[in-house]
Amino acid sequence: MDLHAMHFPYHPFVLPFTIGLVFVFFYVIGKWIYWISRLGKDDRIKIFKNIFTLKTPQAVYEVFMECLIHRKVFKKNALLGYMHMSLALGWFLLIVLGNLETRYFTHGRINPPYFPIFFEFFEHDLISLNYGRFWTFTMDLLLLFILTGVGLAYFKRFKSKPLGMQKTTKHVPIDRLALTALWLIFPLRLFAEGVTAGLYDAGSFLTNPIGNLFASTLPIHYLYYPSWWAYSFALGTFFVLLPFTRYMHIPTEILLIFLRKYGIAEKDIHSTYTKVELSSCSRCGICIDACQLGSDLGIVSTQSTYFIKSLRYDKPSDLLIDSCMVCKRCDQVCPVGIDIASIRANERKELHLFDENSYKYINGYRYKSAKVAYFTGCMGHLTPSVYKATLALFDKAGVDYNFIDKDGSICCGRPLQLSGQEDAAKQLIEKNIKLIENCGATILVTSCPICAKIFNDNYNLKIPIYHHSQYLLKLAKEKKLTFNKTDIKITYHDPCELGRGLGVYDEPRELLKLAGNLIESSNSRENSLCCGGSLGITNISQEQRHTIASITLDELSANKADIVATACPLCKKTFKSASENIMIADISEIMLDSISDKSIKHNLKIENKEVIVKSSK
Structure with a gap:
């Protein structure tokens, strides 16, 4: 058959698919235009400035890796990643190669969008055409690739643990309906192509044997049209439901990646960008x-x-x-x-409403000029051994410092911020900024990651900000502190705010390696567990916090380390309340204990037990 000479083929069964495709196409494009038009002026300027730069191809690459390959899901679990990739990449390739196939056989003619999707219905004799076997084999292979992912998706609904998920999301009814339509699309395609192959002795390694089976067991003459109608209806149903379900994440994630690459991020109030993020959530349940x-x-x-x-x-x-x-x-x-x-x-x-508070008490503080302003924070005052060890090391190194919250009456504002009292936090921050600037310090050091987070994100100070682990390492590299390495085995716990919040992972480890042998726990760095003492939650009991702390400590102590090192006063306080036999100390205490100057006597004491440190020299 001369496909090039054919008029556009048509059959009414293509209507459900075509109607659904047209609807979802115009809905998504309209939604994108609406979202972009509703972005703030500064964000729209960022788009125009970056659209013709390298950030655009970088965004395209990111779309390929995350929307089709699902790189991050692969990191979670290879089988789960394969399931998502086979559906996304397989469907994408089926569309692209299907269009190339029809363009090849029609000698480059532009065809209606339904033609590649239902090509096997309109043309039954592909094998006899040039490269026909190649194309039928390729399309069967892609269909099989997708069906393996569909099979894993079926399996995951009943047994999710082999795919790396202990629990899965509870979906609303409309999501379940869209999911059902999605799960039916490719089995129905296989059925329709199998029936067609059985009628016309067509197909390749997958559809031809299935067609022969159908021909010998089913009344395929009566199933031919219904099978294609069912396939088209499943496609159309999914497309129509997509904008109103979790599957809106498919087109929205593409837009989100481009916006993020262009420098647009979440604001301190809900914005149009927030709506894009919300619609990008697939509710995967990870x-x-x-x-x-x-x-x-x-x-x-x-x-x-x-x-x-x-x-x-x-x-x-x-x-x-x-x-x-x-x-x-x-x-x-x-x-x-x-x-x-x-x-x-x-x-x-x-x-949360804000009760007016002028924080006038902060204005009265005056300090002598010093190079370093040290801020221990509220949690530091509840665990005084941390700031005492830190300041002892400062004294040893000859650091010129001011202890600006020595009397414990100043808060950084982060607890207010975490509870949603942003206006109160801003007023407190403004007062603290003046206080820090009046110190004349050129460096700000804090022992509290909670304070360090808000100092970095909200204070806009013109001086460098260090967590005490970073500053102590700096002093060690400058040869102002010398440590005596021992054979003690240390496990380090990454605080949430210092690690995931500020991205500080290496400096505490590098510092601890000067004191002993560092042993990593199974959940470390980005995957570190929370201590349970978080200031961000108020509706769990102390007993529940204790449970979280105990489970985290069990995981940290599983590697049989001698001591669990913390870099957060709140973590130390929380762990101490939940531990009986596990030795816990702040990184500053460990470093002070390992200092080579024997005039400083500071044996670590945890629960009245001394950590015996033997020199490895």
């Missing part, structure tokens, strides 16, 4: 396992996937907004990279 409220406490209805779903469709409950430790483990594992912590913080602002 964040559920990452949440320690679920894994440690059995609270499985407040995770980020449910918070985002409720925010997208309706106003979330106070429980959903407040039930989060803000440890950012969900941010870290989210395949889409949604800034969940910032979205939740913005919601908390709307919940």
